[in-house]
Amino acid sequence: MNQLDGGGGGGPSGGPPSLATAPAKKKAAANTIENELEPDTAKAAKVADAATTAAVGGFEGWATAAGLKTVETTWDSQVKTLLARLASEKTALRSTALTFGQQELDNRARLAGVRPTSRIEQY
Incomplete structure (x- = not known):
């Protein structure tokens, strides 16, 4: 750690490091969370709650019922x-x-305003 790296950079195939983003993939992942993972998780939680509630009722008056109630509270949390x-x-x-997309648009706008100077412009 107390020296320079051996060269080669940190990018793919030892090339220079690069920052790449895939907004479409990020959107797809967010949609998967919203349309699949969140609803399926909530649905699974309700099924487990119903089964546990039934079991608590079946063990009414036993220490097992109190234990199951504790498990249900922990599960819900x-x-x-x-x-x-x-x-x-x-x-x-x-x-x-969105942030990367906006940054890309800002960079393009800035670069579009920069023109390389040419000796021909002196004439």
Whole structure:
């Protein structure tokens, strides 16, 4: 760590590093989270809740019922955390795609305004 790297850069095939983004892929990933992962996770949570509630009723008066209720509370908390994380990732993917797209447009506009000087312009 206390030396220069051996050269070759950090990009693909030892070339120079590059920053590449794929807004369409980010949008597709965000859509997958929204249309598949979030609904399926919420649906699975409801199925588990229903089964656990039925089991708690079946063990009424036993210590097992209290244990199952604790498990259900923990499960619900974990599902909420997971859904919040999925929502956060979805938002980040969409935001990143927009930010990179806007940055690309800004760079193009700036470069379009820069003209190389030529000796022919002196005449």
